[in-house]
Amino acid sequence: MGRPWKLSFISAIASFAMTGLAAAEVVYHRGNAGEPKTLDQHQTSIDVEKNVLKDLYEGLVAYNPKGEIIPGVAESWSIGGDGTVYTFKLRDAGKWSNGDPVKASDFVYSFRRIMNPATAAKYANLLYPIKNAEKVNKGELKPEELGVKAADDKTLVITLERPTPYFLELLQHQTGLPLHQASVEKFGKDFVKPGNLVSNGAYLLAENVPNDHIKLTKNPNYWNAKSVQIDTVFFYPTEDNAAAVRRFMAGELDTNYQFPIDQLPFLREKLGAQVRTPPYLALEYYAINVTKPPFNDPRVRKALSMAVDRDYLAEKVWGGAALPAYNIVPPGLNGYALADVDYKSLSQLDREDQAKALLKEAGYGPGGKPLKIEIRYNTNESHKKTATAVADMWKTVLGAEVTLLNTDVKTHYAHLQNRGDFDVARAGWVADYSDPQNFLFLGLSNNRVGNYSQYNSAAFDAAMAKSDVTIDPAERMKVLRTAEDTMMKDGPIIPLLNRASLHLVSNRVKGWVDNVQNDHRSQDLRIER
């Protein structure tokens, strides 16, 4: 055997061995629908940020693949003080990616930072149930007076303003993820950059090329690292979701979040069970301006709601990527029974007959005063189709004169939030935490920004206030349900649809479970190539 031959033999073996090693590294290519606007958990506001942040960090509690609360950094907790004092016991094994232990003081620092007015955190109000949080956020109290204290390195005590039965749900939100104090203080705004960012979750930040990719690698210091199967995660901001579908079909992406709704039938046929469209906690609705005649008449509002054929919207307009909605609270929330909506059980034809009768009783429609309605909606193909369909239903069933007004999303919401004049306006809400309260609060009379209808009901407000102080979970759900009963009877909004979360999940990917929270951590997945 001559030497050159021998050498090339050895190098062939070596390269074979290296290919073997490379193949052993499990890489996950994850289409993430858009570019995270920030990797700072205190500036975050959207779900594409959540997907990255929850891979990087772990909060006190987390969601399992089914969307149920499980221990995170906290291995256990107890609730005292009539539901106002939460004591968390932190894991001894909890470590930051640089090897520092995760301490209760890290959480104290994080909660103070998000409430500090100088941070200007968009979702600070989510954590207002914490004692003094709102006052700190308004600059009336010092951050040190926030009701979050470290009893020792591994014990965190959070005191609340009032019992908040969904508090654990709030803590799982990405705003509840901890920060590594030393690196944030050292790098300032730049702590989010690769090389600077210190995380305590399953992954660490290896690269961030905005609008191209975010690369995460497994965090060897994560307490549960041994059960993390995927070594490297690439997040791609697949904003052009039609192009993302092609990349998925070519095998460039293992999963992708969002796809064009009008491609759903085609995708179902081509990709079968790889197309996932589970409902999630998202509501599409029309807000009615209850302060303006004729919409101040509940009969008119109910007639408008009954005349909408939601099955048609869900199947034909949204192509099955949404379910008909009759309630403000979406189905799928543990322990909550939706309020009865009396016309839900009727056929659409019966609903239409009753709607005509109600409208006549109110003195509008054929033979009465003309009913003129303007539907405002923001630029989006689905919203446009929905508005066109609803306008047609109101025209044919109720004989209304319906006009459409389309503006871009900023103009639309600025108009609604600044109390601009309108008749009917499209709106949407996606839950920040899984609790009926996160939908029902849209109807509170003191909700200046989200209650577009300007609904004002003392009975509803009272029921909501009562739910805030009802500690027994089952009892509280009943109270919330009475609030929803009241609101649905008054009908300040027309619930239209519960949107589905749209995912393409390759057959290679195992462990993906559909859940209403639309929460999917890479650490819970496996990839079989």
Added chain:
Amino acid sequence: MLGYTLRRLASAVPTLFIIVTVAFFLVRFAPGGPFDLEQPLAPQVLDNLRRTYNLDQPLHLQYLDYLAKLVRGDLGPSYTALDFTVGEMLRRGLPYSIALGASALTLALVLGVVAGVFAALRQNSTKDYAVMAVATVGVTVPNFVVGPVLQLVFGLMLGLLPLGGWGGGDLAHRVLPTIALALPQMAVIARLTRSSMIEALRADHIRTLRANGLPGRAIIAHALRGALLPVVSYLGPAAAALVTGSVVIEKIFAIPGVGSYFVEGALNRDYTLVMGTVVMLASFVVLFNLIVDLLYAALDPRVRYD
């Protein structure tokens, strides 16, 4: 020549100032602001944000503040890409857009001129019509059609090339977006070259050259020099548009360039990002127009800048 260049650059300053001023106030006239979101923000949170970003100040003070920072080269923080300043975003995205734009421009220029000359020399022949027919298609088919078609054919059906992403800038990732970006420009350049070449070939000085028995190749070279003038003046704005990125191509092929900044910035009411993009675009247009004027002198002996 140097004096002319400096004079031109100096005269660009008031132009840029006017552009910046108009853009600053125009973008503020659009209803809604950067923090009007589908999930509305709490009033207290909104106050904190406005204070942090100086939006609680009267508009004229914000304007003066912006100008003062701009002079120092500070384009301000982005309201949407919260972890970056506008300057950082442009510095990061521009190399991708320039790389892609430059290769597309080169491709369009070389193939466009060759095709144009080829067609001009065979005026009214079948070959001429064939080239011009292809060029017409190139101009009329929009790039949001060309892009996906290229992806479907070369990526999905033939499996030859990646469908998207920059991939560290390797050739494979650049082929499809470069072609998609170059095609319409190539078509315009081919048509421009053809018509001005036909005109040049009929010019008196070319006829004289012909009469003196110069070989065909030399005649083409002489005619082309004059024929390129309209192409060069087209290239100025075209180059500025190409290197500052195409929103459609960059979206379809997932290129991390600056192409989408202007549209996204405007839609998100990201005032500073819009302003930064305007400054960048305007600077490129000024720069490329200057280059075009200087090239004129090189191509046309009658033009002198002294």
